[in-house]
Amino acid sequence: MSYCIEERGCFNSLEYRLYFKNSEGQYISPFHDIPLFADEAKNVFNMVVEVPRWTNAKMEIATKEPLNPIKQDVKKGKLRFVANIFPHKGYIWNYGALPQTWEDPQHCDSDTGCKGDNDPIDVCEIGSKVLARGDVVKVKVLGTLALIDEGETDWKIIAINVEDPEAANYNSIDDVRRLKPGYLEATVDWFRRYKVPDGKPENQFAFGGDFKDKDFAINAIGNTHEHWKALVGKEHGTEICCKNISVTSSPFICTEGDAKAVVEVQPASGGSVSLPSEVDRWYYFQKN
Template sequence: SIVPVKIVGVLGLIDEGETDWKLIGIDIRDKLASQINDIDDVDKQLPGLLEATRRWFKYYKVPTGKPPNKFALDGKYANREYAQRVINETRKYWEKLASGETKVEEKVCSIANTTLKNAGTITKEDADKIVEANEKHQKEPVKLDASVHQVSYVQDQ
């Protein structure tokens, strides 16, 4: 489903050497939405949430044997204005990709679509054929490994 949100900030995660922006937002229908307009308001209204979120992003891959993640901006959350600049910049990258201006190998990323009017536009019928032919969509669901139910506790060192 699509949830209308108000973006109030961003956290920059360095995930396996690449910047991975984590937008911080609130559902506009939330009872606190009128009181949370920027990142500082989150701590005022929901004390501890941002720190717990940062901690989760730091350690969430540790149970799989990976090191703790690092952060951009010294681990600080950036405000709404900064988040909007990140959104605008990444949207430009997406537009170049979706228009075909940025070239990628088909096996890496397909720009096939049924809504844009560009080099990647295909008919709905062709899109359905691609989905049906993709063996990933034909397989039975994968059985979950028991380890996905394991709870891990990470202690700061």
């Protein structure tokens, strides 16, 4: 299955949205309508790219909006950009999410002792290619890091695009440690300190910040997939929008016309707003 995207509004603005279409030209939800598995027998997953490597805009699947477009996160009425904490510049991987997964905020994870963060499970894609916002790529999982973000479990899956030139060399988290020395340590450092410039304390990790292996990661993905099935399969009182066009057992399924109407009321694509100069600032902090 192939997918394409349609931009609405100006990039770097509060109105910007990135909608998805399937190969038949139908508007879809990247959260609910793109399958989790690209090849279940081989444990190959679909990843929706939200943030290309080296960029700062905190883009994410809008879980509370109809059709769940990608938009920029907002805090106190302002667009969010991640800070550059020396020596990092922007996101240090292609960052995104696995569709049809959900970290249930009512479920206490038996491994971390914390509840989920109410979002799809996150992916750090480590390949050599800088991917594009809205790309849907097939990835193989290598391991995971368990971030505890303000008391919530926030799994960070480490994966690589199966079509990346380097993909054949990477089959485990140990391969990452061997072939990209320092990258896993930099990943922990990035997640530990990226909120410090906002006046927040350093983030914490389960398992002392150690990475868990491929099998553990795949099991975590499977658990979040089951939570998503429960979410989309019945009426509920959460703010998550489950409108979709393909989950036949879901009470939230809608028509192609309904999906089209969601997009048509959005402003037309209008180029890009210039970035604030603060986005390029480098922050220096002593590591604890």
